[in-house]
Amino acid sequence: MKEAPDTSQLRPGGGQPADLVDLLARVAKRDSQAFAALYKLTQAKLHGVVARIVPRGDTSGELLQEAFVKIWEKAADFDPEKGSPIAWMATIARNRALDEVRRVRPVSLEDMPEGFEPAAEEIDPMGARDRSEKLTALINCLESLDEEKRQAVMLAYYRGYSREALAQRFDKPVPTVKTWLRRSLLQLRDCLGS
Amino acid sequence: MSLDPEDDLLAAEFALGTLDAAERATLAARRQREADLDAAIVAWEQRLAPLAENAPEIPAARDFLPDIEARIRAATPTAFARIAIDPVAAMQAQLVRWRALAVAASLVAAVVLVGAVGREATRPTEPHEFVAVLQKSPDAPAFAVSVNIDTREFTVRPISAPAPVGKSYELWIIDAKLGAPKSLGVINAADITRADKLRAYAPAVVADATYAVTVEQPGGSPTGAPTSAPVFYGKLVPVGP
Numbered sequence: 001m002k003e004a005p006d007t008s009q010l011r012p013g014g015g016q017p018a019d020l021v022d023l024l025a026r027v028a029k030r031d032s033q034a035f036a037a038l039y040k041l042t043q044a045k046l047h048g049v050v051a052r053i054v055p056r057g058d059t060s061g062e063l064l065q066e067a068f069v070k071i072w073e074k075a076a077d078f079d080p081e082k083g084s085p086i087a088w089m090a091t092i093a094r095n096r097a098l099d100e101v102r103r104v105r106p107v108s109l110e111d112m113p114e115g116f117e118p119a120a121e122e123i124d125p126m127g128a129r130d131r132s133e134k135l136t137a138l139i140n141c142l143e144s145l146d147e148e149k150r151q152a153v154m155l156a157y158y159r160g161y162s163r164e165a166l167a168q169r170f171d172k173p174v175p176t177v178k179t180w181l182r183r184s185l186l187q188l189r190d191c192l193g194s
Numbered sequence: 195m196s197l198d199p200e201d202d203l204l205a206a207e208f209a210l211g212t213l214d215a216a217e218r219a220t221l222a223a224r225r226q227r228e229a230d231l232d233a234a235i236v237a238w239e240q241r242l243a244p245l246a247e248n249a250p251e252i253p254a255a256r257d258f259l260p261d262i263e264a265r266i267r268a269a270t271p272t273a274f275a276r277i278a279i280d281p282v283a284a285m286q287a288q289l290v291r292w293r294a295l296a297v298a299a300s301l302v303a304a305v306v307l308v309g310a311v312g313r314e315a316t317r318p319t320e321p322h323e324f325v326a327v328l329q330k331s332p333d334a335p336a337f338a339v340s341v342n343i344d345t346r347e348f349t350v351r352p353i354s355a356p357a358p359v360g361k362s363y364e365l366w367i368i369d370a371k372l373g374a375p376k377s378l379g380v381i382n383a384a385d386i387t388r389a390d391k392l393r394a395y396a397p398a399v400v401a402d403a404t405y406a407v408t409v410e411q412p413g414g415s416p417t418g419a420p421t422s423a424p425v426f427y428g429k430l431v432p433v434g435p
Contacts, residue, residue, distance in 0.1 A: 048249045052249070102213075134244040162214060186206075
């Protein structure tokens with residue numbers, strides 16, 4: 001493994017990730033050195049987001065590159081009022097990964113490399129001290145959902161499960177899963193109060 | 195809110211990622227012209243995005259920064275002037291794109307292979323005849339390529355490839371062992387093309403490679419390398435002894 005970059009700034013519990021906000025502002029002004037610093041600080045996080053949706057190593061690396069090209073192109077759109085830098089960047093990376101898994105349909109779940117089938121998607125209890133206010137609020141709301149519905153939302157978010165994959169996973173008809181997801185999302189919105 | 199409740203739910207599922215390919219593509223197109231739908235998607239993305247803070251860090255397999263910088267330079271040559279131009283990195287970035295494509299193609303081929311594997315198990319000898327369907331998507335086959343692995347002669351039959359106006363189709367063999375894509379020559383969009391240009395390559399490479407078609411200037415790429423992204427691609431599967 002290469003030298004570990006200092007990722008302490010990524011932990012919102014340690015205060016505002018001001019350096020990332022600053023780096024993104026500089027990237028918006030076409031500062032390639034700021035871009036290199038941003039890459040070093042965030043690649044492991046963004047690759048983590050992508051690689052759990054698209055487990056094949058060569059594809060996840062490719063998608064990571066595409067995500068960073070897009071981050072360079074769209075940096076001026078980032079608004080620190082509306083979310084953290086890492087949440088904004090992860091949304092870009094995640095959307096690209098979802099486009100990929102929906103475009104190239106796996107033959108079946110067996111197409112997943114061994115060991116990649118998650119037993120369950122749990123909120124990391126060790127991450128608790130580092131949670132931002134927004135994440136804490138969201139997790140509290142998620143915990144108000146029924147166990148299976150929370151699992152469905154988490155598998156969709158972190159693993160890119162489609163309605164069909166969730167239906168297979170929970171052994172329920174697809175329309176049932178669709179109803180679960182929609183009710184859960186509306187419940188989350190009401191709970192978050194926005 | 196003026197947005198239709200069904201559209202708001204579609205926006206929510208778009209942000210969560212649970213829509214199927216067709217629904218996702220439809221919504222992606224609609225958000226380009228429908229500002230309130232776009233705003234709803236962004237709002238849902240922002241509600242869910244804090245979850246990303248909890249995603250585990252998984253460092254990339256290698257340092258992709260040079261590749262990313264090369265891509266940005268290729269897209270906007272002046273924007274990245276502060277970083278010295280590195281032609282090797284640029285070539286590597288190109289190669290990475292082609293390799294990613296090969297992975298995508300292998301997934302498409304895997305669908306075909308499911309049917310072939312059963313026969314494979316009962317066949318006593320090594321296969322000699324291979325075929326690949328080159329396509330953009332599984333429902334739109336464009337060319338069929340058949341290869342005799344012994345003579346390494348190949349035949350390309352057009353299935354439903356529209357003739358490119360004022361351009362030529364060029365066939366390429368792509369494999370990590372070959373480095374860059376290698377030309378197999380211009381192919382005919384309206385008639386069968388036969389050639390033996392695969393003789394230069396080892397049978398194992400021929401059998402495992404990805405085959406891709408690009409649109410090039412009449413007569414083929416002047417540089418010996420593809421000048422555009424492939425329009426059709428696929429992998430060979432064994433069809434006969």
